[in-house]
Amino acid sequence: MDFSLLVETFQQMGQTSSRIALTDYLVALFAKTPHDLIDKVTYLIQGKLYPDYEGIELGLADKMVMRAIASSSGKSLTEVERLYQKTGDLGDTAGEAMRSKGQSSLYPEPMTVERVYSTFDKVARTSGAGSQEQKLKLVSSLLNDATSEESRYIIKFVMGQLRLGIADYTVLDALALAFTGDKSNRKVLENAYNVSSDLGTAARLLAANGLESVRSMQVTLFKPLRPMLAERVITAEEALERMEGRAGVEFKLDGERVQIHKGRQGVELFSRRLERITGHYPDLVDSVRMIKSDVILEGEVVAVNAQTGEYLPFQELMHRRRKHGVEEAMENYPVVINLFDILYLDGQSKMHLTYLERRKLLKKVVDSAKNKEKVRLIEQTIAEKPEEIERFMTVAIEEGCEGVMIKQLSSVYRAGAREYAWVKLKREYRSDLADTIDLVIIGALHGRGRRTGKYGALLLAAYDPKSDMFQSATKVGTGFTDEHLEQFYNNLEKHVIPHRHARVETGMEMDVWFEPAVVIEVIASEITLSPSHPAAKNSVREGFGLALRFPKFTGKVRDDKNAEDATASEELVSMYRKQLKVAGKSEDAGN
Numbered sequence: 001m002d003f004s005l006l007v008e009t010f011q012q013m014g015q016t017s018s019r020i021a022l023t024d025y026l027v028a029l030f031a032k033t034p035h036d037l038i039d040k041v042t043y044l045i046q047g048k049l050y051p052d053y054e055g056i057e058l059g060l061a062d063k064m065v066m067r068a069i070a071s072s073s074g075k076s077l078t079e080v081e082r083l084y085q086k087t088g089d090l091g092d093t094a095g096e097a098m099r100s101k102g103q104s105s106l107y108p109e110p111m112t113v114e115r116v117y118s119t120f121d122k123v124a125r126t127s128g129a130g131s132q133e134q135k136l137k138l139v140s141s142l143l144n145d146a147t148s149e150e151s152r153y154i155i156k157f158v159m160g161q162l163r164l165g166i167a168d169y170t171v172l173d174a175l176a177l178a179f180t181g182d183k184s185n186r187k188v189l190e191n192a193y194n195v196s197s198d199l200g201t202a203a204r205l206l207a208a209n210g211l212e213s214v215r216s217m218q219v220t221l222f223k224p225l226r227p228m229l230a231e232r233v234i235t236a237e238e239a240l241e242r243m244e245g246r247a248g249v250e251f252k253l254d255g256e257r258v259q260i261h262k263g264r265q266g267v268e269l270f271s272r273r274l275e276r277i278t279g280h281y282p283d284l285v286d287s288v289r290m291i292k293s294d295v296i297l298e299g300e301v302v303a304v305n306a307q308t309g310e311y312l313p314f315q316e317l318m319h320r321r322r323k324h325g326v327e328e329a330m331e332n333y334p335v336v337i338n339l340f341d342i343l344y345l346d347g348q349s350k351m352h353l354t355y356l357e358r359r360k361l362l363k364k365v366v367d368s369a370k371n372k373e374k375v376r377l378i379e380q381t382i383a384e385k386p387e388e389i390e391r392f393m394t395v396a397i398e399e400g401c402e403g404v405m406i407k408q409l410s411s412v413y414r415a416g417a418r419e420y421a422w423v424k425l426k427r428e429y430r431s432d433l434a435d436t437i438d439l440v441i442i443g444a445l446h447g448r449g450r451r452t453g454k455y456g457a458l459l460l461a462a463y464d465p466k467s468d469m470f471q472s473a474t475k476v477g478t479g480f481t482d483e484h485l486e487q488f489y490n491n492l493e494k495h496v497i498p499h500r501h502a503r504v505e506t507g508m509e510m511d512v513w514f515e516p517a518v519v520i521e522v523i524a525s526e527i528t529l530s531p532s533h534p535a536a537k538n539s540v541r542e543g544f545g546l547a548l549r550f551p552k553f554t555g556k557v558r559d560d561k562n563a564e565d566a567t568a569s570e571e572l573v574s575m576y577r578k579q580l581k582v583a584g585k586s587e588d589a590g591n
Helices: 003-014 019-032 035-046 062-073 077-087 090-099 113-125 131-145 148-158 168-180 183-196 199-209 211-215 236-242 282-288 314-320 326-332 355-369 386-398 482-491 569-583
Strands: 229-232 247-252 256-263 266-271 295-303 335-345 375-377 380-383 403-408 418-425 437-446 455-464 469-476 512-514 519-523 526-530 545-549 552-557
Touching (some): 003 113, 019 035, 019 168, 035 168, 062 090, 090 148, 168 183, 168 199, 183 199, 236 403, 236 418, 247 355, 256 335, 282 326, 335 355, 355 375, 380 386, 386 403, 455 482, 545 569
Parallel strands (some): 335 375
Antiparallel strands (some): 403 418, 437 519, 455 469
16 A cells, blocks of 8 residues: 555645544545555554554654654755754654655665555664664665655654544544444444554454454453543532432542553553553562452552551652662652452453442452552442541541542443543532642643743643543643743643644634643632633533633643543533532523
């Protein structure tokens, strides 16, 4: 398959802000793709070579890529660096540099998807002494035979900066339309993706064997499931109403959610974002090995005070996120895993069991580990009255928790779902919004005065899963230290795009736009009606969305969350209505 077909599609996608158009371009591309390449093309569209849990990255630094561009374009490294300063994007730099190069290789190899993918794969798997030079040669071998536009997207992929404006849901829509002619079949694909976290395999099965083969995809050890997520409530009374009067209540810990896979081959830990993080917690791996069964478990890893055993804040846990000095970090920042669910046991999925049934199984598994210092069953009670929940939450907060999770006793585990079978309650609403909100950075204004050369304010969005759009909800410019501002300016650079992202809705004009990728935590005084911000537009009043009043950055960047895991627009609606209820106002009273 000619690589130019992929590049042409990428060009079209980069020039539109219409989500419908993005889907149409993908449908047309899939129609031209041989079935035995569907998985590879799907991964490339996602900006990866394999599912995230494989942990396979290209591993090339900016300087090395600039050397490859210089080598293939005939320009000096200084000229390439100058071009990069002008474009701010290495992919665009490559395209510009190659546009003026002379004749390509004397006997060029055809530029096919197969060749490009295979070369990327070799780059990712090259390691050891001299590996960087070998990676450089492999990338250069592609650039030598590529057109300027092909070079542009080769380097964008290498740098992880395709910026096509799509999410997995758009790809699912396109696959359903391309191979079944019916967008509603996305649900079957989505279920398969949720239990496998492997969109490429689901696409290949669909293209080769039809929809029924996709339905047969099952939970598999060492392939992480997309986690079940919780909605938000603001009072214990609402929680019990959602739970039909009786519920399981668990500590909501301020740690890192982890999915544990333990089998004969060993133990693997995956983050909420499905990244392999086994190397961060070797002490936990040793403890989990003591479990007798083959299992998939979910739990929360929390840092603890080595002297008192008390839970420590999330920020302390981040010291364990390192490649070097792991032994020292283990000693200085000990952790425990608090298990709250079991999804698989000895070859069989347990997701279909009720919450209570899974809890009983989980207790047996934890008891078998025989290491209660490191592997624990999360604290839990069964509540039938609001005051029982409030009493348990008081205990949880005293223990260093954020609040409680409240779960429907009859609920099954639905991978990838966010629904009211699970709800989170942090603390009762008082005068200000006591709960924090996780929003996605989608734009920025340039700073002035002492913030010149940095961003003065960030535009933040909530996520609407129904439309698969990020809807602006506030601008935030307070709560930032000078260090924060420097870090944001540097870290957001790789997410800069030339126009508003296709999945972003806002009435704001920004100096800089970003692809939705970075989630930060904010607090605010209240939620108000807004004619400019479209978050949950028309949900409360026709023509109005919701916005945060007096927002402030808490200092917490939610690296553990994908953009789609941010606070949902409907959550803002729920918080707004509870806020009015506490204040004794009606919705018509407005703001």
